[in-house]
Amino acid sequence: MELHWELYPQYYSTQTLLSELEDPFYDHLDDVPNKDIIDVGCGQRSLILKYAPLGSRCTAIDVNKEQLNALKNRLESLSVDAAQRVDLISGVFPIVRPGRVDHGLAIISDIFHFMDESEQREALDVVKRFLSPRALLYIKAHSTKHIASSGIDSRIKRCLSMPGMQELADTSGFDCLRIEEVDERRTANDESFIRAWRRRVMEETDGSPSQVEEEIEDYLALGPLITTWGLFRNRS
Numbered sequence: 001m002e003l004h005w006e007l008y009p010q011y012y013s014t015q016t017l018l019s020e021l022e023d024p025f026y027d028h029l030d031d032v033p034n035k036d037i038i039d040v041g042c043g044q045r046s047l048i049l050k051y052a053p054l055g056s057r058c059t060a061i062d063v064n065k066e067q068l069n070a071l072k073n074r075l076e077s078l079s080v081d082a083a084q085r086v087d088l089i090s091g092v093f094p095i096v097r098p099g100r101v102d103h104g105l106a107i108i109s110d111i112f113h114f115m116d117e118s119e120q121r122e123a124l125d126v127v128k129r130f131l132s133p134r135a136l137l138y139i140k141a142h143s144t145k146h147i148a149s150s151g152i153d154s155r156i157k158r159c160l161s162m163p164g165m166q167e168l169a170d171t172s173g174f175d176c177l178r179i180e181e182v183d184e185r186r187t188a189n190d191e192s193f194i195r196a197w198r199r200r201v202m203e204e205t206d207g208s209p210s211q212v213e214e215e216i217e218d219y220l221a222l223g224p225l226i227t228t229w230g231l232f233r234n235r236s
C-alpha cells in the first residue's frame with residue numbers, strides 16, 4: 001500500500017478530487033442543524049475539502065497519520081484558514097473520540113466493509129453521540145454484490161446490501177432518506193493509476209514484464225466496484 005499512496009497524488013491532484021467528489025448532502029442542506037462535518041476514516045479524499053473552505057468546522061478521524069497529513073496539506077493548498085477549521089484526530093474509531101458533540105453532517109465512507117457487524121453497530125452508536133438532532137449521515141460501503149466480497153480480499157469483513165445497511169442504520173436511530181447501489185465506473189485516470197501502481201509493485205518485487213501485464217489485467221478484470229450508499233437522518 002505504501003507505493004499506492006506514494007503514486008496517488010501524482011494521479012489525483014486536489015482539483016481532480018474536488019471535481020470528482022459528489023455531495024450526497026447537497027439537496028438536504030436547508031434542513032440541517034449546521035454544516036459542520038465529522039468524517040470517520042476520512043483518508044485524503046474527503047468532502048471536508050469542499051466544506052472547510054466554505055466555513056464549516058470539521059472533525060477528520062483516521063488511523064493512518066500519513067493520510068491525515070496528506071489531507072492537511074491538501075487543505076492548506078486550498079486555504080490556510082480552512083485548514084485551521086479542521087480538527088485532525090489520529091487513531092482507531094470508535095476508540096478515539098472527537099472534541100465536539102454537535103456536528104450537523106457525518107461521513108462513514110469506504111471503511112464499514114472492514115468491520116464486522118458488531119463493530120459496525122458500535123461505530124454507528126458512537127458516531128451518533130457526536131451529532132446534533134436531525135444531523136445527516138452518509139454511509140458508503142462495498143456492496144454484497146461486489147466481487148471482492150466473495151473472499152478475494154481478506155481485509156473485508158462485512159459488505160452491505162441495501163436492506164442490510166437500512167436495518168443497521170434504523171436500529172441505531174437513523175431514518176433513511178435515500179439508499180442506492182451503484183457500479184462505480186473507473187475513469188481513464190483511475191485505470192492509468194492502477195496500471196502505474198501495479199507496475200511499480202511488480203518492479204519492486206522483481207516480476208517479469210509478462211507477469212506484470214498479467215497481474216494488471218487480472219486486477220482490472222475484477223470489474224467495477226459495486227457499492228451501497230445511503231443518506232440517513234439522526235432521529236433524535
Ligand SMILES: C[S@@+](CC[C@H](N)C(=O)[O-])C[C@H]1O[C@@H](n2cnc3c(N)ncnc32)[C@H](O)[C@@H]1O
Nearest residue numbers: 041042043045062063064067092093109110111
Ligand atoms: C478506503 S479508505 C477511504 C477514505 C475516504 N473515506 C474515502 O471514501 O475515499 C479507508 C480509510 O479509513 C481508515 N480507517 C480504516 N478503519 C479505520 C478505523 N477503524 N478508524 C479510523 N480510521 C480507519 C484508513 O486508514 C483509510 O484512510
